Amino acid sequence: METVRLNDIKVSDKPEGLEGAGFFATSLEKAVGLARKNSIWPLPFATSCCGIEFMATMGAHYDLARFGSERLSFSPRQADLLMVMGTIAKKMGPVLRQVYEQMAEPRWVLSVGACASSGGIFDTYSVLQGIDRIIPVDVYVPGCPPRPEQIIDGIMKIQHLVETESLRRRESPEYKALLNSYGIE
Amino acid sequence: MESNSTEPTEHDKIISILKEKYDGEILHVDTPYNLLTVTLKQERIIEIIQYLYDHAQVKFQYLTTLCAIHYPDLKQIAMMYQLRSLENNLEVRLKIYLPEENPVTPTLTSIFAAANWMERETYDFYGVNFQGHPSLRRILNVDDMVIFPMRKEYPLEDQTREDKNNAMFGR
Numbered sequence: 333m334e335t336v337r338l339n340d341i342k343v344s345d346k347p348e349g350l351e352g353a354g355f356f357a358t359s360l361e362k363a364v365g366l367a368r369k370n371s372i373w374p375l376p377f378a379t380s381c382c383g384i385e386f387m388a389t390m391g392a393h394y395d396l397a398r399f400g401s402e403r404l405s406f407s408p409r410q411a412d413l414l415m416v417m418g419t420i421a422k423k424m425g426p427v428l429r430q431v432y433e434q435m436a437e438p439r440w441v442l443s444v445g446a447c448a449s450s451g452g453i454f455d456t457y458s459v460l461q462g463i464d465r466i467i468p469v470d471v472y473v474p475g476c477p478p479r480p481e482q483i484i485d486g487i488m489k490i491q492h493l494v495e496t497e498s499l500r501r502r503e504s505p506e507y508k509a510l511l512n513s514y515g516i517e
Numbered sequence: 518m519e520s521n522s523t524e525p526t527e528h529d530k531i532i533s534i535l536k537e538k539y540d541g542e543i544l545h546v547d548t549p550y551n552l553l554t555v556t557l558k559q560e561r562i563i564e565i566i567q568y569l570y571d572h573a574q575v576k577f578q579y580l581t582t583l584c585a586i587h588y589p590d591l592k593q594i595a596m597m598y599q600l601r602s603l604e605n606n607l608e609v610r611l612k613i614y615l616p617e618e619n620p621v622t623p624t625l626t627s628i629f630a631a632a633n634w635m636e637r638e639t640y641d642f643y644g645v646n647f648q649g650h651p652s653l654r655r656i657l658n659v660d661d662m663v664i665f666p667m668r669k670e671y672p673l674e675d676q677t678r679e680d681k682n683n684a685m686f687g688r
Contacts (some may be wrong), residue, residue, distance in 0.1 A: 422658075423657075423658070451675065453567070455674055455675055456675060457664070457666045457673065461677065
């Protein structure tokens with residue numbers, strides 16, 4: 333049986349900073365970004381086939397745990413990332429919006445698949461033509477459904493946003509204006 | 518397939534039972550896909566279904582389904598009731614035509630409790646007003662919808678989009 337060597341364990345690179353014997357100094361923003369980036373708790377909002385791809389993404393082969401996201405949160409209060417996967421009917425819209433409103437800041441939204449992003453093939457009276465009509469979206473993952481690699485790519489894009497986001501962004505007037513444009517708060 | 522035997526078929530039996538009491542109500546009889554379909558005048562439909570329910574020789578006591586059909590060319594909405602007799606292994610479809618402008622018909626929930634949700638669905642999609650229904654409100658679509666989407670005057674596609682045009686979809 334192969335033993336795991338210490339070198340096989342991937343540790344995130346430390347952010348830029350000043351280093352000397354016995355101390356390391358960096359900005360709070362960079363330290364917080366590093367911690368948040370590698371401990372995102374996703375809330376899977378799976379309504380159809382993209383949800384199945386998400387299950388594969390969480391499974392041993394693709395293993396989203398490698399990105400620090402093995403702990404799914406089924407309570408929006410504890411979740412950092414809302415992953416919307418699948419067709420959102422107009423009747424489901426208010427439910428999705430309520431879930432988003434219940435999430436604490438900072439919160440991110442990943443729209444997985446053609447249906448969540450644009451309504452997909454369901455150009456019909458009963459289907460929401462993209463979740464960005466009711467909540468702001470950070471990253472879109474195209475595909476019908478996208479492969480687990482694409483979902484992981486979307487997660488990595490979210491990780492980049494999380495890592496580089498200014499700590500004051502959520503208090504900024506631009507962000508408030510964005511939420512107000514959706515009628516939130 | 519034409520039947521030349523002198524034995525009355527099951528269809529003939531159902532028709533004769535209907536004609537016993539409601540001869541004047543029958544407008545048309547047809548058997549598409551071998552399913553007996555009787556078009557009736559709209560006024561006494563519930564009474565007729567009750568009659569078929571109670572009649573000892575047929576006992577149509579199971580409501581398979583009911584739904585509406587929109588005929589925009591006729592400017593009419595048809596109601597279709599499909600009844601089954603589990604005891605006698607018979608099936609019949611009854612059809613009435615209502616005006617497109619104001620489709621009103623009495624509820625079937627007085628006979629079949631199962632008609633409750635079917636009529637709500639029919640109201641939801643076609644706007645048929647079932648008089649006497651215990652709670653006639655939308656069942657599948659969003660409550661604030663103002664159209665009856667399965668009527669053919671409404672386009673199937675979501676009308677709020679600008680980026681999905683025919684060129685992009687090869688239509």
